[in-house]
Amino acid sequence: MRTGYLVCLSLGICLLLQVQHAHAKENKTDPTDNVNLTPFRAWRSAYYCLQRKAPANCTAFETVSLTDRGLIDVIPSGIGEYCSADTGCAQHVLDVLKCIYLCKRDFWFANNATVSVLNQTIHDGCFNKKSISTLNLKYKKSSGMKVQQKIYIPFVASLSTLAFIAIFNM
Numbered sequence: 001m002r003t004g005y006l007v008c009l010s011l012g013i014c015l016l017l018q019v020q021h022a023h024a025k026e027n028k029t030d031p032t033d034n035v036n037l038t039p040f041r042a043w044r045s046a047y048y049c050l051q052r053k054a055p056a057n058c059t060a061f062e063t064v065s066l067t068d069r070g071l072i073d074v075i076p077s078g079i080g081e082y083c084s085a086d087t088g089c090a091q092h093v094l095d096v097l098k099c100i101y102l103c104k105r106d107f108w109f110a111n112n113a114t115v116s117v118l119n120q121t122i123h124d125g126c127f128n129k130k131s132i133s134t135l136n137l138k139y140k141k142s143s144g145m146k147v148q149q150k151i152y153i154p155f156v157a158s159l160s161t162l163a164f165i166a167i168f169n170m
Contacts, residue, residue: 029048031048057088057089069110072093074132090126093118
């Protein structure tokens, strides 16, 4: 009886190991089509968004290709060409930012700037016809996660658990 159970268990495990999982191929040209169920995949899709090539007429601007550092620097004399519809440089960066936002809504760059901050910086610079720069700005990360990181939260949770156990004699 016991050997029959072990044989069935072994055969069941072998059958489960033979099943191949369906792997969806990642779309590197349009990362918004990817299914980003894990944070790692969302970060990877956002990285694919950053790899989008700038139009050929934007090569005069060194900082037009958005990187993971989030640095954009357009001087006032080049703002007209950068923001014009003919070159499409600003529109390219805005499209990359939109792609990043659609893949990972809480994406932040190395300078702690968010997608919305860079969007607003580009829109303000193009509307006011003044320089667009994120080089010397210091951005603070959101403090939303700091609530969970405070030391007293686990302490209070532990005390309340101990009180619950003491009250109900568990």
